[in-house]
Amino acid sequence: MEVGFVGLGNMGTAVALLVAQKGYGVLAWEYHSSVVEEVNSRHLNSRFLPGVALPESLVATSDLGKVVASSQVLFIAIHSPFLKDTLGPVSSYLSENSLVVSLVKGVEEGSLKTPSRILREIFPQARVVVLSGPTVANEFSYGLPAGAVLAGESKEDLHRVAFLVDTEFFRTRFTGDVIGVEWSGVLKNIYAIGLGMMDGAGVRSLNFKAAFLTRALQEMGDLVSALGGRRETVHYLAGLGDLIATALSEHSHNRRLGELLGQGMDLGEVEKEMGVIPEGYRTLKVALYLGEKYHVPIPVARSIWRVITGEVPPKVMVNNFIKLAV
Ligand SMILES: NC(=O)c1ccc[n+]([C@@H]2O[C@H](COP(=O)([O-])OP(=O)(O)OC[C@H]3O[C@@H](n4cnc5c(N)ncnc54)[C@H](O)[C@@H]3O)[C@@H](O)[C@H]2O)c1
Numbered sequence: 001m002e003v004g005f006v007g008l009g010n011m012g013t014a015v016a017l018l019v020a021q022k023g024y025g026v027l028a029w030e031y032h033s034s035v036v037e038e039v040n041s042r043h044l045n046s047r048f049l050p051g052v053a054l055p056e057s058l059v060a061t062s063d064l065g066k067v068v069a070s071s072q073v074l075f076i077a078i079h080s081p082f083l084k085d086t087l088g089p090v091s092s093y094l095s096e097n098s099l100v101v102s103l104v105k106g107v108e109e110g111s112l113k114t115p116s117r118i119l120r121e122i123f124p125q126a127r128v129v130v131l132s133g134p135t136v137a138n139e140f141s142y143g144l145p146a147g148a149v150l151a152g153e154s155k156e157d158l159h160r161v162a163f164l165v166d167t168e169f170f171r172t173r174f175t176g177d178v179i180g181v182e183w184s185g186v187l188k189n190i191y192a193i194g195l196g197m198m199d200g201a202g203v204r205s206l207n208f209k210a211a212f213l214t215r216a217l218q219e220m221g222d223l224v225s226a227l228g229g230r231r232e233t234v235h236y237l238a239g240l241g242d243l244i245a246t247a248l249s250e251h252s253h254n255r256r257l258g259e260l261l262g263q264g265m266d267l268g269e270v271e272k273e274m275g276v277i278p279e280g281y282r283t284l285k286v287a288l289y290l291g292e293k294y295h296v297p298i299p300v301a302r303s304i305w306r307v308i309t310g311e312v313p314p315k316v317m318v319n320n321f322i323k324l325a326v
Contacts, residue, residue: 003164004028004071006087008035008060011103012077013049014137018165019075020058028060029067031078031086036060052141069093073101073164074126080106080115087122096125101161103131105185106279107286114182127154129161130178132185133237134245145169149238151181173237180229184239187223188246189254189280190287191216194304195247196255200262201314212300212321217243219298223287226294254280261307262314281308 005016005028012028020026030036035047039060043053061067068074068090078086083104094100100123104115113121116128133148140146148165150158150172158174166172175181194216198209220239221231233239246252257278260270271277284305291298303321306312312320 001164002027002070002072004067004074005077006064006067006074007031007077008039008045008048009077010048010137011135012075013045013052013054014141015075015077015103015131015165016058017049017052017054017141018167018170020055022164022167024057024164026058027067027070028058029062029064030060033062036062049137049141065090065093069095071098073099073160075101075103076115076119077103080104080108080118083115083118084122087119091122094123094126098123098126099157099160100126100128101131102128105132105182107183107186107283109282109286112286112290114179114186116178116182127152127157129157130181131161131165131172132181132242134241136245136249136251138251140170143169146171147237147241148172149175149181149233149236151175151178151238153178175233175236175238177230177233179227180224180231180233181238183224183227183229184220184234185242186283187220187287188239188243189278190284190301190304191220191243192246192252192254193258193261193278193280193284194300196252196258196260197262197304197307197314198258198318199255200259200264201318202262203318208318208322213243213247215300215321219296219300222296223290223294223298226290226296253278257281258304264314266310267308284308 003019003024003026005012008028008030016026016028039045100119102115116130119128129152135146135148150161152158162172221234224234225231287301303317307314307317
């Protein structure tokens with residue numbers, strides 16, 4: 001089977017490694033020519049996945065058309081704002097019956113389209129499967145165990161993808177709930193900011209953090225249900241699992257955003273410190289909009305927003321949370 005990748009970033013390289021380790025040849029397009037060069041000559045990707053040896057069966061190229069035209073299964077691992085401009089010009093190269101696998105988390109500003117929807121529009125001739133869950137690439141690429149969900153309409157497609165990525169330490173489970181899986185992967189970022197705020201504000205109570213995450217999960221479920229997804233999806237790997245991994249991970253940019261806000265920085269200071277405002281900030285605005293639109297009360301998300309806008313100090317938010325949200 002011909003397997004292609006678009007993007008040898010942190011996640012793309014880690015999943016390509018899983019596939020290559022199972023004995024499949026992988027041809028991967030990468031935006032940065034220095035990465036292409038290093039993967040092919042030294043079998044390393046020190047920019048995006050340092051310290052991990054890559055097999056020779058993983059070949060990188062700057063020829064995107066070649067990758068798309070030759071792939072029976074095409075994994076996509078670039079950030080969502082790049083999808084249309086990168087893949088649009090080569091979309092007709094993908095043959096019918098090919099499968100597109102989205103590793104991308106995000107939502108398009110304005111249209112609120114999720115990556116699988118954008119990919120279905122770019123590749124109307126193909127079916128799309130989504131892989132999501134608590135899958136921090138820097139962990140599973142070192143062989144540490146991880147579980148993920150595969151979401152798609154056809155069981156046969158899901159089996160086809162599982163066959164490529166499942167190993168002894170990386171296991172997938174199936175669901176038909178694409179909406180629930182993709183929105184869970186987006187919304188958890190908001191609550192990772194919230195938990196970061198607690199730590200930044202010096203909250204040491206595990207009881208409190210547990211209450212916070214429990215309410216966060218409930219809000220995620222309410223929003224996902226309103227959007228047409230299933231609450232049980234939120235309670236499994238793509239929701240609860242990813243929420244825990246993101247909210248507790250020291251590598252999470254969204255959690256870091258919260259920590260800095262909790263320590264008293266404003267958004268401008270955070271941007272200077274981090275170089276960028278993480279995705280969860282925009283997601284929070286989307287959630288507030290969705291809450292209004294579908295009449296879903298989301299007091300936890302609102303309280304995080306009030307800290308960001310400077311309306312409420314982090315410590316007051318913590319006290320209010322126990323009084324109002326539990
Ligand atoms: N890293 C993880 O642990 C992880 C886990 C699950 C899901 N994801 C998702 O995978 C996606 C990619 O994340 P990542 O962490 O691998 O990011 P990354 O920054 O490590 O890699 C991004 C990729 O995009 C490419 N790129 C950069 N500029 C581009 C441009 N202008 N046009 C086209 N491509 C460009 C890069 O070369 C690289 O291949 C995101 O949607 C992320 O949410 C990441």
